[in-house]
Amino acid sequence: MTRALYLDPDLAESGYVSLGGAEGRHAATVRRTQVGDQIDIANGRGLRLTIEVDHVSKDDVAGPVIASVEEEAARPRLVIVQALAKGGRDEQAVETCTEFGADAFIPWMSERTIVRWSDPKRAEKGRAKLADTAWAAAKQSRRAFVPGVEPVVTTKQLVERVREFPGAVLVCHEEASERLVDILDDSAEQIMVIVGPEGGISGAEVEALNGAGAHSVLLGEHVLRSATAGAWASAVVRARLS
DSSP states (O other): OOOOEEEOTTOOSOSEEEEOHHHHHIIIIISOOOTTOEEEEEOSBSEEEEEEOOEEOSSOEEEEEEEEEEOOOOSSEEEEEEEOOTTTHHHHHHHHHHHHTOOEEEEEEOTTOSSOOOSHHHHHHHHHHHHHHHHHHHHHTTOSBOOEEOOOEEHHHHHHHHHHOSSEEEEEOTTOSSBHHHHOOTTOSEEEEEEOOTTOOOHHHHHHHHHTTOEEEBOOSSOOOHHHHHHHHHHHHHHHHO
């Protein structure tokens, strides 16, 4: 049976680990962890420890470490720029992309984005919600790395990020002539994939992004939704290059 994974950002190498807080309570009361069970605990940055539980209370579980692994980050590093979407579709995108191997997310308030995060408090609240989604998805998929979610960017800010990005930048666009699967480079250390909103990326935005060094790509013969395009691209990148 697959061991359950719990996340503790303060986890460090040790011979004995106590898992407390919300994760410890979840392990003890929801998952009903028992003495003698083996569970994994990761810090979200690659460290994964396996413990054999010898203590359980309502608030925590603990036990000696029986295995320790410092996992290497996936290559290429995959950054998903996700346009804000209504109805929780950007959360769906972050969740699925995390399961498929994305390493970082940049929320994008594009020209045609319906949802607006212009207010700083709303922007931080929205970013935190996406970060919580990535955390939960990493835990569910048993990843030792939790993708980070950066602050929201405008199109102007995104263009500057593209100009400075040390890797390939691919814009998902239904009018592109080249397919993603045909242009992936085995030597790429980092890849940024840009996904537009429900209404699509405007022509001016495509021109600005490509002018900054991005490359428009076609995902497939069918038009994908904003919530699924990044996940499709993540799966292709990981299948072809990892």
